[in-house]
Amino acid sequence: MPKGWALPAETERGRAVLALVELWAENGYAGLSVTEIAARAGMSRERFEGLFDSVEAAAVTANEAPLAAVVEIVADLYSADRSEAESYAVAVVGILRLMTANPAYCYLTFIGGRQMAPSRVHEVFESGHQFLVAMLERLWAASPLSDQPARVGVAALGAAEAVVRREIVAGRYEALPALAPDLVYGSMVPFLGQAEAMRLAELSRRHLEEDLEA
Amino acid sequence: MDSQQRDRMLQAMMEELADRGYSEASVERARSVAGVSETDFAAEFADKDECLFAAYDQLTDQVVARASAECDRGEPWPERVRTGLESLLRGMAEQPGMAMALTRAFPGIRPSAYERYVELLSRFVPFMIEGREYSEVDEELPGEVELLAVGAAEAIIFGEVDAGRAERLPKMLPEILFSVLVPFMGPERAAEEMRTASMSI
DSSP states (O other), X not given: OOOOSSOOTTSHHHHHHHHHHHHHHHHOSXXXXXXXXXXXXXXXXXXXXXXXXXXXXHHHHHHHHHHHHHHHHHHHHOOTTSOHHHHHHHHHHHHHHHHHHOHHHHHIIIIIIIIIOOHHHHHHHHHHHHHHHHHHHGGGGGOOOSSOOTTHHHHHHHHHXXXXXXXXXXXXXXXXXXXXXXXXXXXXXXXXXXXXHHHHHHHHHHHHHHHHHO | OOXXXXXXXXXXXXXXXXXXXXTTOOHHHHHHHHTOOHHHHHHHOSSHHHHHXXXXXXXXXXXXXXXXXXXXXXXXXXXXXXXXXXXXXXXXHHOHHHHHIIIIITTTSOHHHHHHHHHHHHTTGGGGGGGGGGOSSSSOOOTTHHHHHHHHHHHHHHHHHHTTOGGGGGGXXXXXXXXXXXXXXXXXXXHHHHHHHHHHO
């Protein structure tokens, strides 16, 4: 299994970044200050400045950590025994479970990086987003449509993200894994059609149940 | 402050946000544009944030009303979705600054502002429920299918507004329509609606 969504909390860098993402989730990016982050992390302002050049540099690192985790999940769960779409359906469960375990990072990834970040941090969010869109658009190979709309990958990912964001805003992080079947359906139906998207949603539901039993 | 003055103040405050961003948005400039005295402002709003939140609520009411007014006809559901979307996209293209304030500037202020944006998206969910009747599969569609459809449209709209291309949105109606309809109707029938919409642009 992947090491996690977050930087290791036992390291100084991990503590500093965790303090940043927690404060970001509570107050937004504009309210962040080195003094406050350092105090939350239990270190001096000088020590924080020794670890990161600026709040923005720490925010970039914070946004890169979930991206690395998603790549690791995808690499772990893609298997020769499953089709690409089946691997994706299983990977969604893994991603949601990691998010549940790291609420502050979850807010950062889905809301903070998209809505509140300065351009350098926003670019990291966009990189992760483009990676996931590109994964989805590989499913066009199985589509019967000849006139495939250009932004369906963006829309398919956005469909799932809207549901995730509503749960995050409501603070229902523990409910995220149970949404996997719906998210799989929404992100795959444009490419594979309703019947196949329903089958894959059911596959993710079974994987989630097996995961919970294990 | 009477209701007309209040409306002018809210409009001017949202324009400030759209033009200058949150940190530079000025209550004084907005008051000057709206013709509202400092005393009247203080009697109505505690501070800049309270005014901005009220302005955003007014803007979202207008957006939902504009989209739903076009949806309230006797046409089949996919056509009503198309006309509602058409109206929404046209409005955003006509006022790109407001589109930016609606989707990016205001929600990005802080978490409590972002909650308002999530509420806005949820207000479109009831318009989607009828889409369940158009499903091709026997099983019941997922419980979140309505928000999935709204989120699909939002993702494309957000991306275009964020990139400074709001004026292009009306031309993107066909593919946005496809993304909204596809969870309910499947890709083939959603593509038929997309092609019909393409011919009307």
